[in-house]
Amino acid sequence: MTSVDNRIRQTPLQAALTACTSSFLLVFAYSCGFNLLLLAPSIYLLQVYDRVLSSRSVDTLVMLTLIVCLAVLAGALLDTVRRAALTRIATWLDDRLRHVVLWATFEYASQVNSSRANEAYRDLGTLRQFIESPISTLLFDLLWAPLFLGVLFFLDPLLGGIGTACAILLFGFALMGEITTRVPLAQAASAQARSFSHLWHALNSLSVIRALGLINGAVRQVHNDAEEAKTAFQTAARRTERVQALARPTKALAQVLIMGVATWLVLEEQRNPGIIFASSLLFGRGLAPIEGVAGGWRTISSMRDAYRRLAEVLATAPATQPHRLRLPEPVGYLSVSDVSYCPPGGNAFVLKGVSLRLLPGECLGLIGPSGSGKSVLGHLIAGLSNPAIGCITLDTIGVATWRRAVGGSYVGYLPQEIELVGASVAEAISCLTDPDQTEVIRAAQMVGMHEIIMRLPKAYDTEMSEATSRLRPGQRQRLGIARACFGRPRLVVLDEPNAHLDYKGEQILFNAIESLKADGTTIVVITHRTGILPVTDKIAILEDGMLSAFGRSQDIFERHLRRPQINASR
Structure with a gap:
């Protein structure tokens, strides 16, 4: 496989980490210098005992001390620089991936799993915090632990053996803690x-x-889950304490053995007395990253899981971030051509060969029994999903393409479940865009909500959470219709728009639809309540996912609904 193919197959996360390769190599170089300079105190002790005490030279002592002080300061500087570099890498990764992770999170939530998508957005923060944390520098230092243990072997094989055995035991304890606390x-x-x-x-x-x-039941449900979490945390904590009870004395005993063996070497083999302190320093320096990584194993494990989840979610995103196409404003010709749809994970089509056409300014009433696929078809017409077979176009361009290119600017949608998203009423109506106050007021007036909004504490600036608590279900539904009509869309899909409306509300809805039609907007109304059908120009009847009837409203009334006068229900 060529390098070009490899780049194409990379997820955005892998591509970002690959771009950081040179930066991570620079951090590794800083770590090399830092860890080499950590040998300076041990060398200093050996030289003091070997040269200064034998020669009783103050000048030698001063020069050695100055050299070691410079080495220690240089090491501290390198440590500071590498930590700063890791912080900059983490910030750069966060800036580069934040937008694409957000976009992929919404895509993954709509296509696969919403809870996993929510975790993925937090996982980006987990990855950034890990790179910035001290544990990441310990991983670089861990590569140098064999060097310090190797120097112990150079001083004496017995010292090196004790240090290596202790390191293996500490790593084993860390692994034991990970295995016993995972569940x-x-x-x-x-x-x-x-x-x-x-x-x-x-x-x-x-x-x-x-x-x-039901308050007592709700409290009991939340409390029982919290108690289960607390019990599991306590189980993990007890197991961790047992492992640590073995690990702490192991290091202390090894430290005593190192110093004892070094002293024995001085006494029996006439070795340099500095070996006592030098071996202790080398042992501590060699075990520090091992002990740190062992203590932070849970953090490393969490980061590994976060990386895996994030990579899985980002695999659903394209190699490049989505960009807005420059498309001309549509006129409103809607075409549904031989559309069939099977939901993700399903094995049966819920829509089968549906075809219909609407001209600009026409209103379609989509009716049928429950479970016939009306809302699914509305979802597809609004461009929120793609059909398995066939196509849905607005002016010969796929509706999903319009939505990806310009968001909801030309396609308005009212789902069955009204979720008003936004910090304020104005933001909720304007679909989270920078609200044009004139357009916001026009959309609110179209559904008769302007006066009601003006009576809220801060009018259009009222927080949405407060407004929701003050508005009745029918008023919230009218706000949803205002959102669907905001910005003069060319296609509007309304799913059960009169479900919570009284007679007055339905009259306002009639007027809003007539206003949209006069403006040349194509409208699809999905409903069970036939009282709204007189405002339609065409009616489609869905049964078992198939189109059983489609035509002019007057004809469908006469042939299928047995309502000879289309205006009778006004």
Whole structure:
């Protein structure tokens, strides 16, 4: 496989890390210098005992001291520089990946798993924090632990053997801690996530919970999950304590053995007395990164899991970040051509060979029994998913392409479940764009919400959470319709727009649809309530995912709905 093929197959995360290769090599070079300079104190002790004490030369002592002081200061400088470099690498990675991770998170949530997508966004922060943390520098130092242990072997094989045996034991204890705590920690994380999830859902349904007297049950549910998480955390903590109870005395005993053996070598083999202190320093320096990595093994494991999840989510994103195409404003010709659709993970088509066409300014009423595929077809017409077979175009360009190119500027959508997203009422209506106050007010007036919004504490600047608590379901639905109509879209899909509307609300909806039609907007209305059908120009009937009837509203009324007068229900 060529290098070009490799670059094409890389995820954005892999490409970003590859771009940091030279920076990581520079950090490794700094680490080389830092760890080599850490040998200076040990060499200093050996030289003091070997040269200064035998010659009783003050000048030699002063020169050795100055050289070692410079070496220590240089090492400290290199350590500071490499930590700063890692911080800059982490910041650069975060800046480069933040946008594409956000985009991929939404794509992954819509296509695969929303909870895993939520984790992936946090995983980017976990990766950045790991690179900035001291544990990452310890990983670079870990590569030099064999050097210090090797110097111990150079001083005496017995000293090197003690140091190596201790390092192996500490690493074994770290591995034991990872294996014994993996299951309880996973159970604790799962239970804690359930506890927060149940609390969040309870708080968002507080009025219903109070009305039905379910507060005690909700509290018990959240508390039981929290207790399960606490028990699992305590199990992991006890196992960690047992492992640490073995690891702490192991290092202390090894330190005593090192100094004892070094002293014995001085006494029995007339070795340089400096070997006592030098071996102790080398042993401590060699074991420091091993001990640090062992203590931070849980952090390393969390980073590894975060990287795996992030790479999986980013695999759903394209190699380059999405960009906005410059497309001309559509006129409004909607074409649904032989569309079939099978949901992800399903094995049966919920839509089969659906075809219909609408001219600019026409309104289609899409009706049918529950489960016939009406909302699925509306979802596809709005460009939120792609059909498995066939195509849906707006002015010969796929609706999904319009949505990717210009967002929701030309395609408005009202889902069945009204979720008003935004910091304020104005942001919720303007689809999280920089709100044009004139357009926001025009959309609100179209659905008769302007006066109601003006009575809110801060009018259009009222926080959405406060506005939601003050507005009735029908008013929230009208806000959703205003959002779908914001910005003069060329295609609007309304799924059950009159589900929560009273008679007055339906009249306002009629007027809004008539206004959209007069403006040349193509409209698709999905409904179970036939009272809205008189405002339509065409009607389509779905049954079992197939189009059983499609034509002018008057004809469909006469042939299928047995309503001879289209205006009878006005």
